[in-house]
Amino acid sequence: MLKIAKGRVSYLAVIGAIIFMTIQVIANLNLPSLTSDIVNNGVATGNISYIWKVGMKMVGFSLLSIVAAICNVLLASTTSQKLGQNLRSDIYRKVMNFSTDEYDQIETSSLITRTTNDVVQIQNVAIMMLRMMIMAPIMLIGASLLAYGKNHTLTLVFLVSLPLLALFMGIMLKFAMPMFQAMQTKTDRINRIFREGLTGVRVIRAFRQDQFEQDRFEDANVDYTNNAINVNTLLALAFPVMTLIMSGTNVAIILFGAHLIGNQAMQVGNLIAFMTYAMQILMSFMMLSMVLIFIPRAQASAKRIQQVFDLQSTMKVADNPKALVADADHSLAFDHVSYRYVGAEKSALTDIDFSAKSGQTVAIIGGTGSGKSTLINLIPRFYDLEKGQIKIDGVDITQLAPEKLRDAVSLVPQKATLFTGSLRENMKYGKPDATDDEIWHALDIARARDFVEEDPDGLDMYVEQGGGNFSGGQRQRLAIARALVKQSAIYVFDDSFSALDFKTDADLRAALRQDKHIQQSITVIVAQRIATVADADLILVLDNGQLVGKGTHDELRKTNEVYQEIIKSQIREGDAE
Ligand SMILES: Nc1ncnc2c1ncn2[C@@H]1O[C@H](COP(=O)(O)OP(=O)(O)OP(=O)(O)O)[C@@H](O)[C@H]1O
Structure with a gap:
């Protein structure tokens, strides 16, 4: 995947995306602390001018986060689109230079899928990498440290919820990955049969093989659809389970937090901030897992594209090629x-x-x-x-x-x-x-x-x-x-x-x-x-x-x-x- 992106993306844009995403996450991480500050020192004491002062700070951080997010999205989507454009051009150029022997090695329909569908998979993951893959680790580490700073004891809740989430995502990955990888070959098959049907339509009719061809296509189509339904069902199942784990974590934090507040070991504002950090930790963990699910599919696509680039032309070009003399006798x-x-x-x-x-x-x-x-x-x-x-x-x-x-x-x-x-x-x-x-x-x-x-x-x-x-x-x-x-x-x-x-x-x-x-x-x-x-x-x-x-x-x-x-x-x- 990285090999295929090398030389086809602007490193400046990638660095820009990383910087803007870091700014966005830092701004977002500041908000819960300011909320706890406003609750503990403004709301609890009725200090209106303090509420205004901290409130304006919060607005400032929110605006900074929005602007940084827009810049990151712009850079990430431009970079992924450019990567797609460059890949398509390079595949086309490579294929046009194939000698006739190489054409026999990769079917035309597969070449078309590789130039379209496979490139799209890589583009999607490139966007994810430039957003979620940068956001998630910074947020995970930042929110964990800040949550720990708010209350050491409450962080013990994560010792239960994070391993649970990891276990669930692991099971998901195990089942989803092969299905995702199979999507590309199944797309190839549909394209091949469709293409043959289109180019050979007259022969098919003349030999009255319409039904046979229709069944063949139907077979491939049903196979593809079933696989896609299975993948989507798995993903759909994942959301309620993840929501359950997140809600359970929240409930546990509120229960233990209320207890700590009752014992005057924690302030209300800190509990609110802690809950927000908890959500940020779980969200970033989920984001990382989602990217991990999509990477193998893009990895499979990258391999298929790399295969095209790796095909060595059997036709060797001379080191110092000679030219013919124009207008000479031939x-x-x-x-x-x-x-x-x-x-x-x-x-x-x-x-x-x-x-x-x-x-x-x-x-x-x-x-x-x-x-x-x-x-x-x-x-x-x-x-x-x-x-x-x-x-x-x-x-x-x-x-x-x-x-x-x-x-x-x-x-x-x-x-x-x-x-x-x-x-x-x-x-x-x-x-x-x-x-x-x-x-x-x-x-x-x-x-x-x-x-x-x-x-x-x-x-x-x-x-x-x-x-x-x-x-x-x-x-x-x-x-x-x-x-x-x-x-x-x-x-x-x-x-x-x-x-x-x-x-x-x-x-x-x-x-x-x-x-x-x-x-x-x-x-x-x-x-x-x-x-x-x-x-x-x-x-x-x-x-x-x-x-x-x-x-x-x-x-x-x-x-x-x-x-x-x-x-x-x-x-x-x-x-x-
Ligand atoms: N791509 C290929 N791979 C393997 N064998 C091939 C391929 N193309 C042609 N052949 C074989 O090479 C032989 C010569 O084929 P060629 O197409 O040169 O014949 P031709 O004299 O031009 O025939 P026609 O008059 O039918 O066009 C045939 O036996 C054919 O089966």
């Missing part, structure tokens, strides 16, 4: 590359070897699961290799700063993802200073100009979450345009043309070939159709992670069996050139 080379997914039994790619240079198009074709997407995901270093090297412009990509490498590669993923906002913002994603002319040029090549122009808002058109207000083909074309705006050394299209009809596919590729910038870059295309790959300078045929063919369309169709098979299957489907 090259891309795979040098006997193999790759195996973490935990997988066999390699997804084995001994892939090819190279390409500026102006060339490399096409990758192969059956489902043959390793096409894996191969292109290795270019922007989403994963690190098992064996071999990938070089861009002759430099091993592990020697490049990751941001420089990602600048050099423009990727159109298999599943086109657009972000909420205007279309212009989406288009500028890879080049924030892109002009409207550049965007229209890219839309032109991507065959997306027509439908954007038809919309009255044009580039200001609103993009809904995930690009939901566009068809699959339109989304794909916009994703292509976005990649083109970025202007990189290498363009990678992961099955990006499959959502397009044959004519649009052919027009788009022809427009790509004519673009000046593309002519100086390397284009890598993953495709299913022979027609899409036929005019590439180099075609790679993948089968079961192996490179079983490498050459031009003419070479491969004469010599390569797998390629011939693909052609045959597509002729049968009437889908070939």
Whole structure:
């Protein structure tokens, strides 16, 4: 908990909170003594001017206590809010820098709970620490000493009530702590099922699994609710018991106090003050116990957040990362590359070897699961290799700063993802200073100009979450345009043309070939159709992670069996050139 707060809170604010809380408690501790003074020396003797004098002092201490309390609350809540803000930013930054392997280690839903719910738990306890944790010990010690000063004998009452209270709080902690700790994992479970239900709603309906999913969610929901009810019942039970102990203490003090007053061993005012101190002692003891109940839950949350911070990226960045020379002739080379997914039994790619240079198009074709997407995901270093090297412009990509490498590669993923906002913002994603002319040029090549122009808002058109207000083909074309705006050394299209009809596919590729910038870059295309790959300078045929063919369309169709098979299957489907 302290580790997670380190460097994320202002120490000045923490010191300020401690100072103001100390002032508040000292002012509060003075009030009972002044009350006893006013009763003993003012009320009992009928000395009005003395009552006024001490009364004004009491008002002064009360005002001081109020002002100090306000300052403490302000500092405590600002500090806890800032701590939350910093934690959320740091988690987000860390997660955004995860390599793809790390994403597999902590579920997305759990990451969301950690950024929201867990951070809130820590914020709540931070406020408690900056208020109750400071207030309680000072008040406990101060009130005990002052009560002892008022009457030694009466303090013996605490020898019974405090151990009783401690015993009860101990039992409470034992039962409440595991329930509090379980709350976070139960929240994770609810979020996971809810998220899956939302993203997979169409599949769920199509497979008529609505009831199954509803039951699954209900299960998690009931489990969470029962746990929350149990915790709250326990806390609710605690209050009457604590009130009973406090009232019992009060009664005992009054009984023994009356006896002492009867024997003239104590003044009335001192008894009143003693009772107030007794309440302050018991209250601070309870406050400490409450904080002790909440700390383990926040501790569990802190651990979950720390886990995210502790995840070491498997991707090592070179000590002196190299840069690429802008506007130079480019090259891309795979040098006997193999790759195996973490935990997988066999390699997804084995001994892939090819190279390409500026102006060339490399096409990758192969059956489902043959390793096409894996191969292109290795270019922007989403994963690190098992064996071999990938070089861009002759430099091993592990020697490049990751941001420089990602600048050099423009990727159109298999599943086109657009972000909420205007279309212009989406288009500028890879080049924030892109002009409207550049965007229209890219839309032109991507065959997306027509439908954007038809919309009255044009580039200001609103993009809904995930690009939901566009068809699959339109989304794909916009994703292509976005990649083109970025202007990189290498363009990678992961099955990006499959959502397009044959004519649009052919027009788009022809427009790509004519673009000046593309002519100086390397284009890598993953495709299913022979027609899409036929005019590439180099075609790679993948089968079961192996490179079983490498050459031009003419070479491969004469010599390569797998390629011939693909052609045959597509002729049968009437889908070939
Ligand atoms: N994250 C992953 N973890 C483990 N194995 C994976 C992962 N992603 C893919 N694979 C495996 O790697 C192999 C290659 O998958 P890849 O996605 O590269 O195939 P693909 O040729 O692009 O297929 P498709 O045409 O269906 O997209 C498959 O056997 C797949 O099961």
